[in-house]
Amino acid sequence: MADADRIEIPRSAKGKRPQYFDDPASDKLHFMIMALVEELSVTRDRVDALERVLERKSVSTMAEVDHFEPTEEDEAQRTQRRAAYVAKIMKCFADEAAQVERKDPALDFEKVVEAIAE
Amino acid sequence: MTERQAQHTMMIQPTHDERARQELCQAMRVHLLTDVQSGTKSVFNHRVHPTYKKEHGHEVKDRHEIRRAMSSDPYYRVYSASLRSSQELMWDSIIDTVEHEMPRLQTEFKKLHNQAIGSLTLDPDLEIPRYHTAADIHLQPNGYHTDVTENDLSAGAIFDRGLYMYGDGKFGPYSDAMGHIVSGQIKALYPDFSPKRILDMGCTSGNSTLVYVDAFPEAEVHAVDVGAPVLRYAHARAETLGKTVHFAQANAEHTNYQDNSFDLIVSHILFHETGRTALTNIMRECHRLLKPGGMMVHLDIPQDRHCDDVYDSFLWDWEAYNNNETFCVVMRSLDYEEEAAIAGFEPDNISIESVPVGWPLLVGKKAA
Numbered sequence: 001m002a003d004a005d006r007i008e009i010p011r012s013a014k015g016k017r018p019q020y021f022d023d024p025a026s027d028k029l030h031f032m033i034m035a036l037v038e039e040l041s042v043t044r045d046r047v048d049a050l051e052r053v054l055e056r057k058s059v060s061t062m063a064e065v066d067h068f069e070p071t072e073e074d075e076a077q078r079t080q081r082r083a084a085y086v087a088k089i090m091k092c093f094a095d096e097a098a099q100v101e102r103k104d105p106a107l108d109f110e111k112v113v114e115a116i117a118e
Numbered sequence: 119m120t121e122r123q124a125q126h127t128m129m130i131q132p133t134h135d136e137r138a139r140q141e142l143c144q145a146m147r148v149h150l151l152t153d154v155q156s157g158t159k160s161v162f163n164h165r166v167h168p169t170y171k172k173e174h175g176h177e178v179k180d181r182h183e184i185r186r187a188m189s190s191d192p193y194y195r196v197y198s199a200s201l202r203s204s205q206e207l208m209w210d211s212i213i214d215t216v217e218h219e220m221p222r223l224q225t226e227f228k229k230l231h232n233q234a235i236g237s238l239t240l241d242p243d244l245e246i247p248r249y250h251t252a253a254d255i256h257l258q259p260n261g262y263h264t265d266v267t268e269n270d271l272s273a274g275a276i277f278d279r280g281l282y283m284y285g286d287g288k289f290g291p292y293s294d295a296m297g298h299i300v301s302g303q304i305k306a307l308y309p310d311f312s313p314k315r316i317l318d319m320g321c322t323s324g325n326s327t328l329v330y331v332d333a334f335p336e337a338e339v340h341a342v343d344v345g346a347p348v349l350r351y352a353h354a355r356a357e358t359l360g361k362t363v364h365f366a367q368a369n370a371e372h373t374n375y376q377d378n379s380f381d382l383i384v385s386h387i388l389f390h391e392t393g394r395t396a397l398t399n400i401m402r403e404c405h406r407l408l409k410p411g412g413m414m415v416h417l418d419i420p421q422d423r424h425c426d427d428v429y430d431s432f433l434w435d436w437e438a439y440n441n442n443e444t445f446c447v448v449m450r451s452l453d454y455e456e457e458a459a460i461a462g463f464e465p466d467n468i469s470i471e472s473v474p475v476g477w478p479l480l481v482g483k484k485a486a
Contacts (some may be wrong), residue, residue, distance in 0.1 A: 004222070005216060006218060006220075007217055007218050007266055007267045007272070008217065008219050009213045009216060009259065009260060009272050009276075010259045010260050010266075011209075011210055011213060011259055012259055012486050013206070013253070013254035013256045013257040013258065013259045013442065014251075014252075014253050014259075014261070015252070015253030015254055015257075015388060015442045016251065017202070018202070018439065018440055019280050020195045020196075020198055020199035020202070021195060021199070027199065028197070030199050030200070031199075031203050031206075034200060034203040034204065034207060035203075035207060037142075038139055038142050038143065038207055038211075039139075040148075041138065041139075041142040041145075042135050042138040042142065045134070045135075045138035045141075045142075046134060046138065048144075049134055050289060052451070055144050058126075063446070064447055065134050066133045066134050066135075067133075067134070068134050068230075069199070077143070078141075079145070082142060082145040083145055083148070083149065085145075085147045086142075086146050086148075086149040087149055087153065090146075090149055090150070090153075090200070092154065092196075093154040093157050093193065093196070094154075095159065096157065096158045096161070096193050097156075097157030097161065097193070100157075100160050100165050100193075101160050101162045101164065102415060103164065112340065
């Protein structure tokens with residue numbers, strides 16, 4: 001259909017958004033990173049779909065990728081790859097949780113530098 | 119692996135990139151709610167709580183104190199912001215698809231409506247309650263009730279896809295697990311109960327509603343919601359799946375049905391999306407609508423008293439403060455039995471049953 005006929009649904013939920021960080025700019029930066037994470041994953045999926053389409057037959061078109069139907073096996077692999085990607089992006093959580101669990105002492109870098117210099 | 123979402127005529131068809139966006143949002147939610155969320159508990163136990171005890175001279179007393187203590191912790195802040203953003207991105211990714219699918223959905227709606235086995239009754243004059251207009255529940259832009267075009271079905275189409283993604287498919291390919299849980303429990307508790315007229319309150323896209331058509335084949339199934347766009351979608355979805363349901367636009371607090379006209383009234387996670395007065399009104403309305411000996415059965419998320427661990431109870435409140443499920447924090451402390459008694463149910467006829475997922479099920483039987 002022509003874009004001019006396309007209905008427009010609002011994209012912002014009514015209700016004040018909580019501020020999560022001391023500086024509101026950090027909230028915006030954080031959201032931008034989340035959106036970039038999403039778009040990078042979409043790009044990776046698209047390349048993946050292209051590769052699989054090409055593998056299935058030697059000719060490929062844009063439309064074919066748009067209507068690409070993953071098999072159960074394709075989907076399982078793609079889901080696994082996506083989960084690993086998300087875990088990697090969010091690795092900072094796992095690192096911090098592990099440090100808290102291990103009760104890692106806060107490092108005094110001045111002292112460490114001194115100690116190593118000795 | 120979780121089953122894929124079931125396909126039917128009314129199901130939106132995303133393009134490759136739209137689906138990739140939707141599935142990434144789902145993957146982010148899963149990771150945040152498993153690994154990252156369990157990290158918040160370590161952070162609380164090993165960092166936040168020890169500091170709290172030093173400063174206050176006592177342990178945290180309840181979920182509210184945990185929330186206040188956690189709100190300044192950097193790990194929890196980034197977790198919360200990430201979960202909030204992933205929910206916003208999820209709706210946005212679904213709306214992309216619904217916008218270009220709308221003409222097809224509207225055509226299918228007309229075809230299905232013209233040969234309907236069930237019915238759809240809309241009330242354009244219905245006053246939408248404040249708990250819907252004040253803020254968009256669970257951040258779904260436009261809520262359940264706002265038409266953006268003539269014969270709009272967008273809210274229903276958005277919700278049906280969002281429900282599946284929100285639950286990571288755990289509500290089943292038709293997102294109807296809650297209907298199965300409630301109807302299954304009714305049959306287990308009352309094997310001789312054979313309702314002739316059933317009402318589902320707050321049905322949205324009708325996922326759980328349809329379960330009752332098969333669970334009680336003798337019964338006439340009705341369903342109400344305040345939102346016209348979710349009802350148009352629910353009606354068309356029920357028709358394409360071949361289930362006879364009579365949908366009507368009404369507020370569950372005061373419907374247009376006659377006194378003593380239903381044998382069974384059910385709801386699935388409706389309570390926490392209403393308000394304090396509304397909850398009392400809904401139970402009163404159930405009492406008015408039920409035939410003598412009839413039953414109301416309501417399923418909702420665990421209340422504070424059902425949580426063995428106060429930290430788990432705190433986690434349930436996240437939705438209230440971050441996902442516009444505002445009433446859920448108050449509702450989780452209410453005494454359902456007392457509310458049902460105020461509404462006219464006799465104390466001996468009120469019970470709280472536990473269903474397999476551990477959620478509470480309020481059962482109220484109207485005196486015969």
